[in-house]
Each structure stands twice: as C-alpha cells, then as structure tokens.
C-alpha cells in the first residue's frame with residue numbers, strides 16, 4: 001500500500017471509531033481530503049484508494065489541479081479557503097462545493113457566475129464561531145440572515161455551515177469550541193431547512209468534531225503528510 005492509501009485507511013478507521021464511540025451513525029461523517037500544497041499526483045493516489053472529495057485553499061492552485069485531473073470520473077472539488085470577489089468566477093466554474101462563503105456579495109457573484117450547464121453550486125456559510133481575530137467567516141449573530149439570503153439565490157444550494165475554531169489544547173476544549181457551531185447549525189436549519197452539512201474538524205481535532213456533530217471533517221496532514 002502507498003503511504004497515502006495507508007493514511008486514508010487510518011483516518012477512515014478513526015472516523016468510524018469516533019462514530020461508534022459517540023453513537024453517530026456509521027456514514028454520518030464524510031471525509032474531505034485537503035490536498036492544498038500537494039501535487040496532482042498525490043490526489044491521484046488518494047483517488048486510486050477510493051477517495052473522491054478533495055479540498056483546496058488557493059483558487060489558482062485548485063483550478064490547476066482540477067484541469068490536471070479532469071480524467072478522473074466523479075472527483076469532487078471543494079473550495080475551503082478565503083475568496084476575493086474578483087476570483088469568484090473561477091470558483092463558480094471549476095468547483096462543485098464552496099465551504100468558505102462569508103458574505104452576501106460573494107454568494108451573489110457565485111450564483112450569477114455559476115455556468116448554466118452545471119448543477120447549482122453546493123455552498124456552506126463560513127461562520128467565525130469563536131470570534132478569532134485572524135479569521136474569515138461571518139459573525140454568529142449575522143449567520144441566520146445571511147443563510148436565508150443565500151438560500152434564496154437561484155444557482156446556489158445552501159448545504160450548511162463551516163467553522164474553524166482556534167486550535168484547542170485538548171479534547172474537552174475542542175468539544176467546547178465546536179458545540180456552539182452545532183447549536184447554531186440546528187437553529188438556522190430550523191428556520192431555513194434543507195441543510196445537511198456541518199463542516200468542522202481537521203486532522204488534530206477530528207474526534208471532538210464527530211462528538212459535537214460534524215458531518216464533514218476536512219483532513220490534510222493526516223492523509224498527505226505535513227506541509228513543510
């Protein structure tokens with residue numbers, strides 16, 4: 001087995017174990033493999049091992065990989081990094097998912113620029129759940145209004161929320177950081193409906209994220225290695 005396929009198996013086993021431990025149903029948590037900074041060949045290896053959903057942070061790098069890997073059927077590209085408004089067209093054209101929509105202007109542009117021959121862009125609203133100073137994401141108190149507005153845009157499908165809390169020192173602290181996101185998710189979904197995705201948890205805090213209700217963990221390092 002290659003290192004990447006070996007790592008993928010280990011991460012999936014971790015997710016399964018956490019689902020079992022916290023009474024989540026076995027397929028409740030999807031794995032997004034975060035391939036930022038790694039070459040297309042690394043994605044190809046993960047794909048060969050069965051992985052289909054990949055996350056990219058940098059638009060240009062992500063677009064290049066989608067082009068280099070256009071021969072792989074069913075591969076799914078998720079933008080998870082900050083988006084400047086002059087880059088929305090590339091995102092709307094090359095990605096299937098965007099987790100990092102954090103203001104209405106970006107959502108509107110993505111909807112307008114989504115090509116008519118493609119299905120609606122699958123989007124999450126990014127929320128700065130703990131008010132971290134260096135973070136993207138809307139403020140929690142703005143999230144409901146924004147989610148309602150996004151849900152009304154014709155070429156977007158609102159799937160849920162993404163959060164990236166400050167890294168916490170231990171499991172309990174991580175759980176405490178994730179919990180408000182789950183509460184906010186449930187509140188917004190009650191009002192807006194149709195949301196099925198709570199994108200939270202990375203290599204280091206995956207178990208806490210599963211406990212707190214994540215439905216999609218975004219894992220880079222544990223699959224592809226450290227980013228140097």
Ligand SMILES: *Cc1c(COP(=O)(O)O)cnc(C)c1O
Pocket residue numbers: 034036057080081164202203204218219220221222
């Ligand atoms: C890089 C990144 C990840 C993956 O982080 P790891 O610690 O490498 O698992 C997840 N989400 C976002 C938004 C990222 O930028």
